Amino acid sequence: TYTAGTGLKLASDKFSLDTAATDKLYVHQMTGGRFIECEGPPLAGNVTTGTVTNDSTASGGKVRFGASNASNGGRLWGVHATDPQERVDVCEQARCVAEPVVSPDGTKIAFSTFDITPGPTGTTVDSDLFSVNPTTRRTHRITTSAHVWQPAFSPDGRTLVTVQRTGSYTRLVTVDQRTGAVAPLYLQPKTNVYNPTFSPDGKLLAYGLAMACSDWQEWKVREIESGKDREDTIKWVKFSNASWNRDGSGFYY
Numbered sequence: 001t002y003t004a005g006t007g008l009k010l011a012s013d014k015f016s017l018d019t020a021a022t023d024k025l026y027v028h029q030m031t032g033g034r035f036i037e038c039e040g041p042p043l044a045g046n047v048t049t050g051t052v053t054n055d056s057t058a059s060g061g062k063v064r065f066g067a068s069n070a071s072n073g074g075r076l077w078g079v080h081a082t083d084p085q086e087r088v089d090v091c092e093q094a095r096c097v098a099e100p101v102v103s104p105d106g107t108k109i110a111f112s113t114f115d116i117t118p119g120p121t122g123t124t125v126d127s128d129l130f131s132v133n134p135t136t137r138r139t140h141r142i143t144t145s146a147h148v149w150q151p152a153f154s155p156d157g158r159t160l161v162t163v164q165r166t167g168s169y170t171r172l173v174t175v176d177q178r179t180g181a182v183a184p185l186y187l188q189p190k191t192n193v194y195n196p197t198f199s200p201d202g203k204l205l206a207y208g209l210a211m212a213c214s215d216w217q218e219w220k221v222r223e224i225e226s227g228k229d230r231e232d233t234i235k236w237v238k239f240s241n242a243s244w245n246r247d248g249s250g251f252y253y
Helices: none
Strands: 026-028 035-037 048-051 062-070 073-080 083-093 096-102 109-119 122-132 139-141 148-153 160-166 169-175 182-186 191-198 204-211 217-223 228-237 250-252
Touching (some): 073 109, 096 148, 109 148, 122 148, 122 160, 160 191
Antiparallel strands (some): 026 035, 062 096, 073 083, 160 169, 191 204, 204 217, 217 228
């Protein structure tokens, strides 16, 4: 765990792990201490948790969402946290789907889609963002040929931050959820950014940064209001996400 201003420390508190095996979803019961395997096809992408409002399947409770992909496309689905065997498909896409994130008010789920096309000079990957209303199952295309993925909602749901590829590298951008317009948030030459994550109060944004094509990342914390990074830097990180404490004092990674 990382705490702003105080560096690193070992976490002694007990906590649950929501993803386990390479191709299955497990829900860990905090009280019973056991893992329950969820039914369904293999996973691809992240698993996220959120409250869905006015949904008969979720009954206003906690639902975990995941993405499954096959040769004919992908689909977004959810399982109820208290009954992992109860599973419902939210939407289907002709392209691969991944990285579902739930808006704070639970009225929509943003997710990435990927269209992989082999060609004579190499493989082309086209990625965009969609959102879906979990109650009506109505899908809205947010971007078109924008090369964006890894969406993250601000705590008030108004801002959607994502990663965008520009040439051989990536940058952080904000996306207008209605028009799909993209505005730069962070751009540094010959770097790649990863997994932006807002603090609970929306004032800070944690993200990974890698120079050139290195797998090693540095994790930084950006102040949204000033647009500047804090001096705190976590080095020698690989393939990680950030999960903030509820009070915003730090995050697990």
